[in-house]
Amino acid sequence: MPRPKAEERTILLDARAMSRALQRMAVEIVELAHGTDDLVLIGIQRRGVELAERIAKLIEQQEGAPALIPRGALDITLYRDDLGTVGPKPVIGETHIPGDLTDKHAVIVDDVLYTGRTVRAALDELADFSRPKRISLCVLVDRGGRELPIQADIVGKSVKTGPDDRVDVLVEELDGRDQVDVIR
Amino acid sequence: MSRPILLQGGRVIDPSRDLDELADVLIQDGKIAAVGRGLSAPDAVSIRNVKGKIVAPGLVDLHVHLREPGNEDEETVASGARAAAAGGFTAICAMPNTDPVTDNQAAVGFIVRQSGRAGLARVHPIGAVSIGQKGERLAEFGEMVGAGAVAVSDDGRPIVSSHLMRTALEYARTFDIPVADHCEDPALAAGGVMHEGLVSTRLGLKGIPAAAEEIMVARDVVLAELTGGHVHLCHMSCRGSVAIIREAKERGIRVTAEVTPHHLTLTDYACEDYDTHAKMNPPLREAADVAALRGALKEGVIDCIASDHAPHAYDEKEAAFDDAPFGVVGLETAFAVAHTELVESGIFTLPELIRRMSTDPARVFHLAEAGGGGTLAPGSVADVAVFDTTAKWSVDPAAFHSKSRNTPFTGRALTGRAVLTIVAGTIVHEL
Amino acid sequence: MTAPALGKDLTGLEHMTPEQIRLILDTAEPFKEVSERPIKKVPALRGKTIVNLFFEASTRTRISFEFAEKRLSADTVNVAATGSSVSKGETLVDTARNLEAMRIDMVVIRHPSSGAAEFLGDRIASNVINAGDGKHEHPTQALLDLLTIRDKHGKIEGLKVCLVGDVLHSRVARSNLWGLSKLGAEVAVCGPWTLMPRGIQELGVTVFGRIEEAIEWADVLNVLRLQLERMEKGFIPSLREYYRVFGVTPERLERSPKPITIMHPGPMNRGVEIDSRVADGPHSVILDQVTNGVAVRMAVLYLLAGGRAELADAAKRGGGGGGGAGGGSE
Numbered sequence: 001m002p003r004p005k006a007e008e009r010t011i012l013l014d015a016r017a018m019s020r021a022l023q024r025m026a027v028e029i030v031e032l033a034h035g036t037d038d039l040v041l042i043g044i045q046r047r048g049v050e051l052a053e054r055i056a057k058l059i060e061q062q063e064g065a066p067a068l069i070p071r072g073a074l075d076i077t078l079y080r081d082d083l084g085t086v087g088p089k090p091v092i093g094e095t096h097i098p099g100d101l102t103d104k105h106a107v108i109v110d111d112v113l114y115t116g117r118t119v120r121a122a123l124d125e126l127a128d129f130s131r132p133k134r135i136s137l138c139v140l141v142d143r144g145g146r147e148l149p150i151q152a153d154i155v156g157k158s159v160k161t162g163p164d165d166r167v168d169v170l171v172e173e174l175d176g177r178d179q180v181d182v183i184r
Numbered sequence: 185m186s187r188p189i190l191l192q193g194g195r196v197i198d199p200s201r202d203l204d205e206l207a208d209v210l211i212q213d214g215k216i217a218a219v220g221r222g223l224s225a226p227d228a229v230s231i232r233n234v235k236g237k238i239v240a241p242g243l244v245d246l247h248v249h250l251r252e253p254g255n256e257d258e259e260t261v262a263s264g265a266r267a268a269a270a271g272g273f274t275a276i277c278a279m280p281n282t283d284p285v286t287d288n289q290a291a292v293g294f295i296v297r298q299s300g301r302a303g304l305a306r307v308h309p310i311g312a313v314s315i316g317q318k319g320e321r322l323a324e325f326g327e328m329v330g331a332g333a334v335a336v337s338d339d340g341r342p343i344v345s346s347h348l349m350r351t352a353l354e355y356a357r358t359f360d361i362p363v364a365d366h367c368e369d370p371a372l373a374a375g376g377v378m379h380e381g382l383v384s385t386r387l388g389l390k391g392i393p394a395a396a397e398e399i400m401v402a403r404d405v406v407l408a409e410l411t412g413g414h415v416h417l418c419h420m421s422c423r424g425s426v427a428i429i430r431e432a433k434e435r436g437i438r439v440t441a442e443v444t445p446h447h448l449t450l451t452d453y454a455c456e457d458y459d460t461h462a463k464m465n466p467p468l469r470e471a472a473d474v475a476a477l478r479g480a481l482k483e484g485v486i487d488c489i490a491s492d493h494a495p496h497a498y499d500e501k502e503a504a505f506d507d508a509p510f511g512v513v514g515l516e517t518a519f520a521v522a523h524t525e526l527v528e529s530g531i532f533t534l535p536e537l538i539r540r541m542s543t544d545p546a547r548v549f550h551l552a553e554a555g556g557g558g559t560l561a562p563g564s565v566a567d568v569a570v571f572d573t574t575a576k577w578s579v580d581p582a583a584f585h586s587k588s589r590n591t592p593f594t595g596r597a598l599t600g601r602a603v604l605t606i607v608a609g610t611i612v613h614e615l
Numbered sequence: 616m617t618a619p620a621l622g623k624d625l626t627g628l629e630h631m632t633p634e635q636i637r638l639i640l641d642t643a644e645p646f647k648e649v650s651e652r653p654i655k656k657v658p659a660l661r662g663k664t665i666v667n668l669f670f671e672a673s674t675r676t677r678i679s680f681e682f683a684e685k686r687l688s689a690d691t692v693n694v695a696a697t698g699s700s701v702s703k704g705e706t707l708v709d710t711a712r713n714l715e716a717m718r719i720d721m722v723v724i725r726h727p728s729s730g731a732a733e734f735l736g737d738r739i740a741s742n743v744i745n746a747g748d749g750k751h752e753h754p755t756q757a758l759l760d761l762l763t764i765r766d767k768h769g770k771i772e773g774l775k776v777c778l779v780g781d782v783l784h785s786r787v788a789r790s791n792l793w794g795l796s797k798l799g800a801e802v803a804v805c806g807p808w809t810l811m812p813r814g815i816q817e818l819g820v821t822v823f824g825r826i827e828e829a830i831e832w833a834d835v836l837n838v839l840r841l842q843l844e845r846m847e848k849g850f851i852p853s854l855r856e857y858y859r860v861f862g863v864t865p866e867r868l869e870r871s872p873k874p875i876t877i878m879h880p881g882p883m884n885r886g887v888e889i890d891s892r893v894a895d896g897p898h899s900v901i902l903d904q905v906t907n908g909v910a911v912r913m914a915v916l917y918l919l920a921g922g923r924a925e926l927a928d929a930a931k932r933g934g935g936g937g938g939g940a941g942g943g944s945e
Contacts, residue, residue, distance in 0.1 A: 078657035382814035388751030458730030504728035
């Protein structure tokens, strides 16, 4: 498809900056949850799952916790409100909730927060599994542009973007390197 | 009586006299007055310049279904005769499976009168073989022939009882009429909706094996030999039947046969997508059958082309394949389909095609005795068709004169059509 | 990359591409998990109205579709249109027009006439899913069979699968045949010659006249239901003889060098086409088929609901058509 103009790609976070952001987010999560006893991390498919796994490992390291932080994965495809306008997603990822979340503090982890619709869907889906005592939201990048009254509790990096811009999050596990780009 | 007509400068093809030459044809008092070059025009003559056109004896169709009486919404004698005229036919033979069945002299007389009122193509009634086409008791052949029937048939249904077929063939000898049979073994064909083969297997539709036809063709041939009667085999569809007829003719058995334009051109693949306009009985068969039928028609093993024109209301065909009725209309496409597929492709010459659509069918049903047809010999009845064999057109069912639209040829590009049709000296169709 | 969209309708597997079939199977995987959730329901088809239009009696297929629809939050109406006094064809046309007038989103249709689903799909804008049409196809049954085989063997390609029994009258057999061959399995059929359709070999299928030969050859036996009326119509002399000659029994299976996976689309005639000890045996995946049926039907409903109208018929004609838009970060 021909593009109207050449796209301009700028690096928002390189690998080291991303590593520092994740370290800080791990610390903030433990502070927010008053420790790790009730903490559960839920990554949103796809890259949220990888980020949740990274953060969980960082928390385990820094806390020296004997028990692993429970983590789950959530695919919100079936909870989207725009089926029929975007066409079918070719792949629906795994959804896995680690046990009963009642009386737990669930932290939803995603790569980018934009319109808020994904988070809305994730909240709906989580509610169909159980009733956590608290749900928080943690994102690597907040790019603004909200269409719903949703706010992240923990943010790695904020950036102002327009509706035609794109934010690409690359993670080592899936993309071979850690980097966040803004494409304008 | 209408004005004399002079057809000037056409290519005159009269298979009855092996004539194929540029000539004028003068029609006077309902008869062919003269055929020759530079004919002088009598007073008040109506002159038609037919240079570049074909002047031929009007086409004859031994097998049509007009739905009058009973289903006049689908076709009437008049609308069928109008469609026939538009297709270049000057005589058509109407099968008796009307409602009520045409199985007595009053019913036969009704068709004759309706035909006369319409004043278009001649409609010759075919009487039923058995009362009510029930396959039990013989209908009154003698009275029906007296009223105008040219043949007997239970078409639409096969004559299942071999005894009935035997007596029909024997009894028909007195009146020198053929017994036309729809060859189908009902037990083998039961529930079938298309040809039994790879396509029916894929579509999950119940098939009618070729054997269902061949068995009855063989039986009819054996009974024709036994009785000395004349059996006419309707709408042959498969290569096995061709082999049986060929052998019977070689042995001098009185058997004649017809084939439809669709069986000469389409195969069971036309049923793909469950197109109910490709549902007819006998069903469309395989490419090898089409090839055998074409060869048999060329050789004369099969005597003639007949349309098996079978009108159905549009909503009857608007159904699942199993539930749709059998049959397609054909009067207005028969010549063009045959011309395009057989003549344009070089398999037949034009005179050969006209012979199989006019002279031969007229001979098979002895139509010379029933008013004429199949010849342009001076003195004979002026049933004439003029064709433009270069005219290109595509089939648009909405333009049909027939009341029904159920054709498998919708949208097909064809070459050749009747531009002038004359019955007994009167113009009944002109483009 | 373009995703292999399904088009408007699912009428059969014959004209689908292997990619389209794989898409459905892959999509079915995550739907299995939905049925294991405490609340077995996702809002994917919220607000969609689906009519289950059954012109033939059916219990398990209808229930399976209904669960699939409800677990996707669709609104469903069941219509059982059997025993109507009007002829079947008239009913179908009129039904199509009525459904169209009610602006429903999807129709799941079962009908005794082959081609009925395609007929309906050509006449209404709603998505049409074939739940069995005459002797033609039963695509969701074949898809769930494929998924079950893939679960059990980890693959489909290269497996030897034999369909046993009344192939002539079986829409399940036809759909399986297309699906299996497209995904690279070797396909055979086995049964009395009276129940074999003409020309089946031309479809690249091996025909075994004896069950012993089929058992020696196969990795998977999919045992078809034998309808009682086949005996009444004279295709086989008796059920007793059928069991003795073609029944899948432990004694016959024992002679196979390897374990054979046993499948049956149900409902089973125990002691006719299949021995109870086989149906309930360790290599039977018959109940897995039922479980997978719901997941496969959810996948089909979900994919068709997301399909775009302009792709209609592309799948039917064998073309893949373009795919859905990419997801992006959000």
